[in-house]
Amino acid sequence: MNKLAKRQQEAVEKADETLVFVPRVDIVENEHEILLRADMPGVTAESVDIALEGQELTITGRCQTQAPEGYELAFGEYQNGNYEREFTLGDSIDRGNIKAAVKDGVLSLTLPKAKESKPRRITVKAG
């Protein structure tokens, strides 16, 4: 193996702690909740972490993929690493009812809006 191939192999082999990817997300909002979906291939339900501090939402995921043993990398296009992304939420969130699920490398997050942040209908009485 030449030097370049070796370096490439090393980079793909280890889930480098310093390698952090920004996952692509879709965010959908409706009257009651905010739904977030993030592409995080290699991440499982156990390796994902969601933190909400004030209005700052942070999602992190650890890539669980290991390089196969006894093989040489012949062709490498992607590297394994962890995921991290921060969002600032405009609405206050009902913290107790946040739901998260991971399926096929996609994180789905449901953030219900807190009652006081939902739009309230104010009836106008004729004077």
Place this chain on the structure above:
Amino acid sequence: MLWTWPTRRYGNVWDEMDRLRREMDSVFAPFSRSAATAEFPTVNVWTNEDEALLTAELPGVNVKDIEVTVKNDTVTLRGSREMDELKEGETYIRRERGAGSFTRTLRLPFQLDGDKVKAEYRTGILQLTLPRAAADKPRRIAVTAA
């Protein structure tokens, strides 16, 4: 990978160069087909004497929508990712994830045994085990003294 981008890397200078190159490639992608990052899905191929392992990052794809075909020394991945449909009263705040169909064909360094190919899909990663055709394996020939 195509969908995620490294933000910080405290690695060595080579990693940094690589990152720069990829960033430049992505900027000029419309003008050049040379960048590997223009392909989807991105794959890694591992080999030993007996077989190849191909992994592809395909988060959120229905297994039924993935089709793998093998011929001689080439393997083709076909599939699609469906777009999430909005329900009534929902609006997109951000939309970055791609959807649509893809095809990728790769040529491996040896002939493959199409009957023994295995495909597995876990945590959004497709892994193919592609055994080398028996006829293609190197054979050791014993030299006998006359």
